[in-house]
């Protein structure tokens with residue numbers, strides 16, 4: 210009988226799902242066609258970079274495109290916004306970890322930062338945090354001013370408008386939003402406490418704004434997320450589902466690319482070597498290979514192919530094709546302290562409160578796309594300045610209706626990798642007490658890390674050296690940001706709910722709470738990462754300091770480009786997904802233009 214009931218429940222889920230007009234996603238990409246020997250373009254990786262590129266190139270019926278992805282497609286659960294951290298524990302995550310560092314993540318297991326990145330058709334958009342943010346316009350103008358024509362705000366805005374289909378009523382007529390793109394954007398279903406965050410933001414001196422409008426980069430807002438009717442929109446659902454039946458586009462999942470095959474005589478990429486179903490295969494590219502494997506794996510594949518710092522390649526016994534010292538360098542990321550705020554009201558969420566309502570919440574999400582599960586957890590954003598004389602915001606305040614202590618250390622602690630000792634000392638006495646979280650994210654960090662090969666074996670994870678919080682300026686910003694949060698908690702709305710910072714952090718006992726030393730220790734101990742890794746194959750004119758040209762061609766190698774978050778010349782003051790989509794739309798135009806007259810190429 211139990212089995213029958215289970216069956217009934219699953220059928221019910223599927224029926225409700227179909228009623229929403231959304232196809233159930235298992236086996237969307239059947240992967241049952243033989244792989245041809247040669248295609249015009251081979252795209253590696255199906256995140257926003259690869260999915261957009263494969264879609265746009267296969268719009269030309271005269272071009273054949275092969276998209277190779279190491280993972281599999283998403284499913285009904287990856288569609289649920291509130292479920293996102295769960296997939297860190299699955300095969301949808303490459304399961305990389307940074308090397309131990311003294312600058313940050315001191316309170317994590319073995320002093321190592323967890324560093325998730327998505328593996329699947331749709332890339333990291335299958336289970337990321339859904340924050341849809343761009344950044345102040347001049348971040349892109351700075352990219353252009355670094356010597357990269359075509360990457361200023363004007364072109365990026367054109368690309369954002371191509372990507373986006375906004376369904377927030379008050380933004381539909383804005384010249385900075387669009388209703389014709391492929392990625393739906395809406396506000397998430399929100400909790401009651403989010404209204405208090407917004408009100409406190411106004412009391413703190415900030416307006417309610419559209420943070421994606423370049424005229425109002427500073428202010429508070431509900432988070433815009435990439436979802437439709439409470440369901441996640443991924444790079445696959447936006448860009449691949451509609452294109453998967455094109456006869457000239459071949460999407461192959463479970464295909465791990467080992468390296469690019471390069472004709473050493475002409476220094477031209479002629480194909481890729483990949484593994485599928487435990488056998489090693491080769492596919493040839495008549496025109497180009499495009500790497501969209503993300504900030505960690507794109508430089509890894511380049512180095513395995515003989516493109517990278519010559520001394521490092523030598524140490525790995527890899528014969529260099531092209532000495533490019535910047536491959537894997539300039540790694541940047543956004544970090545923040547994870548701040549826990551205790552309150553006197555019953556507005557936050559704890560495991561105890563959630564347990565009895567989780568099944569009804571699932572049913573509500575299935576039938577209406579609303580409710581708790583349609584919430585992306587980071588539901589309000591505030592773009593603020595630690596120093597009023599700054600010309601643009603330097604901190605993004607992220608408000609969550611739960612804190613690290615809300616779940617008894619069962620789940621979030623493991624997601625962040627916080628060690629048992631650190632958790633026990635810092636949080637056990639506030640387990641499941643009413644609290645919420647604030648993360649003041651530093652938008653413009655200066656510290657830089659790097660990616661290196663661990664070995665010449667393509668299946669080995671790369672070495673990730675973070676170095677974040679190495680630069681004193683970054684530490685000062687994080688200290689100032691925590692003092693700013695202290696001041697924020699003095700607003701009337703925050704005082705009314707009894708908001709106060711939880712003052713205890715393991716390893717920081719020797720410092721008095723509220724001092725610079727304490728705040729420095731806190732961010733170095735419980736370091737929250739946002740996984741906005743970028744810049745390891747950055748655009749630039751100078752091959753000594755960049756990896757691809759402004760046309761995204763790998764310096765010194767023909768027929769090879771990179772289109773993903775790794776090409777960003779500098780980390781933008783935004784979560785990086787929408788920026789990567791826009792980069793890829795821009796890139797597709799560039800590639801089409803370059804091939805519009807093949808004789809000129």
Ligand SMILES: Cc1cc2nc3c(=O)[nH]c(=O)nc-3n(C[C@H](O)[C@H](O)[C@H](O)COP(=O)(O)OP(=O)(O)OC[C@H]3O[C@@H](n4cnc5c(N)ncnc54)[C@H](O)[C@@H]3O)c2cc1C
Pocket residue numbers: 253254255256257258259277278279280325326327328329330331332333334336337338339340341342464465466467501502503504506507510739740741742772773774775783784785786787789
């Ligand atoms: C946990 C998490 C939460 C995040 N939350 C947000 C957020 O809320 N908002 C936001 O804007 N950004 C967020 N990001 C960042 C954002 O998701 C990325 O910036 C974006 O997905 C980058 O796109 P990409 O195309 O460069 O790479 P990815 O999306 O990572 O896609 C790369 C793809 O290449 C595939 N691949 C890699 N190596 C190989 C290989 N050897 N062979 C074949 N395929 C390969 C991978 O499996 C993957 O599918 C988050 C990231 C993480 C990890």
